[in-house]
Amino acid sequence: MEPHSHTPPRLPLELLLMICNEAADSLETLARLCRTWRAFLAPSQRLMYCDVDLEAKSLKETRSWALAVSRHTHLAERVQSLSLRLPDVPQLSPTDSAKIGHALFACVNLKRLDFLRATTGAVDWRTSNLDFVLHMCDFQLTRFTTSYFSFGSELLRIFLAKQNELRFLAVLPGSWIDPQMLEANPRPALPNLIGFKGDAFMIPENRPFQRLELFYNIRLPGLHQYADTLTTLNLISRSESTQGVSLVSLSSIVRTLPLLRHLGLMSTAQAREPRSLGSLLVAEKLPLTATWLETVAVVDRCSKVTTKTVLYGAARNTLETHSSLRRVAIGANVAKAGEMMCIVTRDGDATGEVETKMVKEIDFERVSMFWA
Incomplete structure (x- = not known):
């Protein structure tokens, strides 16, 4: 009689993905699957890190995500869509700003970015500039939505000048743009830009x-x-x-x-x-x-x-x-x-x-x- 094997059963990756897809609406359930059986880890991470929605999360949770993708590049490379909402720059520590910047830099395959402001009201752009977190990023966005940045920033225009795949630009209340801002040097070419969402009297000119x-x-x-x-x-x-x-x-x-x-x-x-x-x-x-x-x-x-x-x-x-x-x-x-x-x-x-x-x-x- 053969001894009992303690090797866990092997399931095809396709079947594991099907199981994880059924639980995709709940990150808690996916995490529980990973703890139950390690074979679920890789397919779960594909889902957990592909479309990342931190919009309603606390700064502590956002910080944890940023640390995870900064330390584990294979996780960062899976991120295709990211939505986050941050407090004003004066309420962020330099460490938090750096962590967000490092995380964005690591997400080389990012296609859709929603970078939103947690607060409303007047913004002092002299103290509320976080554009440096995008300056060194190499990802090619197709959609960029923001209520956080001033489009008068040269660093932001340098970032946009690299976005040759950008199709949609949404500028929500909290950000600042006027019709001439994207005409200043360095002028972003944005050859694939087809859609603009924003104030009716602030549509970028010559597009x-x-x-x-x-x-x-x-x-x-x-x-x-x-x-x-x-x-x-x-x-x-x-x-x-x-x-x-x-x-x-x-x-x-x-x-x-x-x-x-x-x-x-x-x-x-x-x-x-x-x-x-x-x-x-x-x-x-x-x-x-x-x-x-x-x-x-x-x-x-x-x-x-x-x-x-x-x-x-x-x-x-x-x-x-x-x-x-x-x-x-x-x-x-x-x-x-x-x-x-x-x-x-x-x-x-x-x-x-x-x-x-x-x-x-x-x-x-x-x-x-x-x-x-």
């Missing part, structure tokens, strides 16, 4: 943008300079006014953009006096004299409807009235039900089958075509 997501309060700038390139436009109102941008202004903007295919409209603030959906952009008022639009998304937290049937009717009527549309999404507050979104999609041409989905939350990113 043939195909996609824009713009924040505004009352007025909007003219966008005719993008007539030959722009395919996607999201307009996000930060005003508490129930008026917002006029339909006349919106129609005139759309008419100057013959290549526009995807239009998104959203209000981020809850107005003091909710309005009815009838005063919003229902079918007869939508600025869709432009018959080339394919998708429309309207999210308006200022509006309130009595039932979800009203929401469905507005979305369905809009789709049926405009034969070019493939999808219409309308989100608003529904009495007694809270925020809801109706998404109506048509297959193929105007005679195609129509599918309706009612979602119990408003998720503009889900229906936005900006990142698509």
Whole structure:
């Protein structure tokens, strides 16, 4: 009789990856798998370190991650997406700043970076400059989102000048940019940049943008300079006014953009006096004299409807009235039900089958075509 073997069973890597993928939504579960059986370590690390979200983590947890990838280059090399939120520079110790810099330097395969500020309010750029953490990095980003840096910094422009694969630049409140900042020497070429997200009056000049997501309060700038390139436009109102941008202004903007295919409209603030959906952009008022639009998304937290049937009717009527549309999404507050979104999609041409989905939350990113 052969002695019992104490060698653990071997499973194919593909099977281990399948098991880990099932637990991918929970880092805690992945860590537990690693502790249970060492064979799970490598496939778990692929998932744990590929898309790293530290946005809601404490500085202590961010520091631990930075130390891990700095010491173990094989972990750093797996990082493709990183999101972190840090306090202002005066609240960071020099040691913490250095650790973040070393970690970023080690993540040579990073493609998407969200570098966000934990605090709001005025920033003194003389004491809040952390651009040196990016200066020596060699990764090639495709997406860069920040509310942390000033684009007036020469070090940041040197960093951007190396980003030949960058496709999307999102400059959120907390960062500083003006239309001329990316024109100063050293001028970043950014040959693949197609999308900008930021303040409507701070769009970098001389860039043939195909996609824009713009924040505004009352007025909007003219966008005719993008007539030959722009395919996607999201307009996000930060005003508490129930008026917002006029339909006349919106129609005139759309008419100057013959290549526009995807239009998104959203209000981020809850107005003091909710309005009815009838005063919003229902079918007869939508600025869709432009018959080339394919998708429309309207999210308006200022509006309130009595039932979800009203929401469905507005979305369905809009789709049926405009034969070019493939999808219409309308989100608003529904009495007694809270925020809801109706998404109506048509297959193929105007005679195609129509599918309706009612979602119990408003998720503009889900229906936005900006990142698509």
